[in-house]
Amino acid sequence: MESGTAALRQHSAYEPAMDLAGFVVHASDGRLGEIDAALPQDGDRGDAPARHARRLRLPVDAIVSIDLTDRVVHLDRTRDEIRRPRTPAGAGGAAWYLLREG
Numbered sequence: 001m002e003s004g005t006a007a008l009r010q011h012s013a014y015e016p017a018m019d020l021a022g023f024v025v026h027a028s029d030g031r032l033g034e035i036d037a038a039l040p041q042d043g044d045r046g047d048a049p050a051r052h053a054r055r056l057r058l059p060v061d062a063i064v065s066i067d068l069t070d071r072v073v074h075l076d077r078t079r080d081e082i083r084r085p086r087t088p089a090g091a092g093g094a095a096w097y098l099l100r101e102g
Contacts, residue, residue: 020038023071025072025099028075029078029079033100036099038098055099060095062081063076082099
């Protein structure tokens with residue numbers, strides 16, 4: 001079975017260095033927010049700009065499709081699964097995006 005990132009790349013032209021900032025994020029049960037920026041592999045927020053909205057980490061392996069025309073990212077997880085992840089950021093070397101909820 002393919003890894004999440006490999007399968008995503010095959011089906012959506014996803015590349016790990018893609019800038020998805022500003023893309024709307026739809027979880028399997030509705031809109032979740034917008035992507036702020038990509039995070040380093042360790043999941044550290046670094047010097048990401050402070051915003052008033054709640055910010056979440058979005059693992060790349062949760063993405064099932066990317067609509068480049070409408071700038072929408074679709075997930076295979078619910079909003080609660082993204083808000084309360086089972087795996088800590090940086091675990092397993094996964095790539096992450098910083099998500100501004102709202």
